Structures are given as structure tokens and as C-alpha cells.
Amino acid sequence: MASSFTKLITTYINxxxxxxxxLMNRVFSKDATLNMIVNSENISFPSKVTGLDNITVTLVExxxxxxENVYTICLEDTIQRDDEKFFCQWLVVMNDKVTKEVKVGIGEYVWIRKDSLITSLDIKIKEMSIVDAKYQNDxxxxxxxxxxxxxxxHQINDIHKYLFV
Structure with a gap:
């Protein structure tokens, strides 16, 4: 599975x-674009970001x-790809530094590559649930x-038991 796309995406997740x-300059071209579709009131991002520096500020800094305690997991069994485009679904789990609430989200990535770097990333947040802080450690x-x-x-199915607590 270690394609050049998966190496780029793994570096991004790291x-x-x-x-x-x-590490972001190993993933994105200087003039890359980020498009975000957020279908949740539980998290917010700008809808469009242009340039490596701005993407780095938005997605990392x-x-x-x-x-904190961020875990992004890409689902291998949802991958669709060709030489220039890569699609997969993802799960993210993290906690808010202030409230300690845990956020559990699902969505989709669409990565476009030219040469060896990503020129466009579309992130769709399909759902972002909040789990009470008392379940943070669990x-x-x-x-x-x-x-x-x-x-x-199938390896991540157990997370669903916390989404409806």
C-alpha cells in the first residue's frame, strides 16, 4: 500500500x-489550494485556503x-485513486484543549497531485459529534x-458506542 500518495498523506497526518x-512543505506545493465543506456546527474551518503557508496555519498551527490527542485514520477500504487523484474516507478523534470534550468526526479527502506534491485538497466533514469529557480517557x-x-x-467499528452516549 505504500504508494507515493499514501506517503504524502501519512506525512500530512503526522x-x-x-x-x-x-513537514507540510513535503506534502503541498507552494500554491496548493484547500477546499473545506463542513456539515457540522461542532467545528469550523474556512471554506477555501490558498498557498502552503496558509494551509499550514489552518490545518496545523x-x-x-x-x-490535542489527535488521531486521524484513513480508511483503506474506501480508497479510489489514479495517477493524479486519490479519494478516501477518514475518521478523526481528538479532544478540545479547553473543555476536554472529545470530538469524533468522519469525512472524505480528495487529493490532487501534480508531480510529487499535492496541489489541491478537498476535505468534507460529513459529521462531527461531541462526546462528553467524562469519556475522554475511554x-x-x-x-x-x-x-x-x-x-x-471494520477495525474501527468500536468507536460508534461512544457516539450516542
Whole structure:
């Protein structure tokens, strides 16, 4: 599975989840674009961001000021790709640094590559649920047991028990 796309995406996840902005220049071209569709009131992002520096601020620097214990898992069994385009669904689990509430989200990535870097990323947040802070350790312990950052959907099914508490 170690294609050049998956290496780029794994580097991106490492940068975002671990607050390593210096890694973003290994993923995105200088003039890359980010388009966000957010179908939840539980999180907000700008709808369009242009340029490596602005994408880095939005997805790594600003993000890491609000959230910690971030786990982004791409679902291998949803991958569709060709030479220039890569699609997959994802799960994210993180907690708010202030309220300690846990956010559990699902969505889709569409990555467009030219040469060896990403020129466009579309992120669709289909759902972002909030789990009470009293379940923080339970949820984070569970997600930390999942394969990371790539898994199949059946490997992460246990997360659903916390979405309707």
C-alpha cells in the first residue's frame, strides 16, 4: 500500500496530528489550494485556503492550538485513486484543549497531485459529534488501539458506542 500518495498523506497526518508544521512543505506545493465543506456546527474551518503557508496555519498551527490527542485514520477500504487523484474516507478523534470534550468526526479527502506534491485538497466533514469529557480517557484509549493512520472500516467499528452516549 505504500504508494507515493499514501506517503504524502501519512506525512500530512503526522504534521497535523503531531503539530509538526515543518513537514507540510513535503506534502503541498507552494500554491496548493484547500477546499473545506463542513456539515457540522461542532467545528469550523474556512471554506477555501490558498498557498502552503496558509494551509499550514489552518490545518496545523491553528488546529493544534485548539485540539490535542489527535488521531486521524484513513480508511483503506474506501480508497479510489489514479495517477493524479486519490479519494478516501477518514475518521478523526481528538479532544478540545479547553473543555476536554472529545470530538469524533468522519469525512472524505480528495487529493490532487501534480508531480510529487499535492496541489489541491478537498476535505468534507460529513459529521462531527461531541462526546462528553467524562469519556475522554475511554475514547482516546480505544482509538489509540486502532491501526494508525491507515485502517479498514471494520477495525474501527468500536468507536460508534461512544457516539450516542
Amino acid at each position: 504534521a497535523k496530528d503531531s503539530n509538526k508544521p515543518h 491553528d488546529f493544534s492550538m485548539k485540539f 475514547v482516546l484509549d480505544l482509538v489509540s488501539s486502532f491501526p494508525y493512520p491507515w485502517a479498514n472500516a
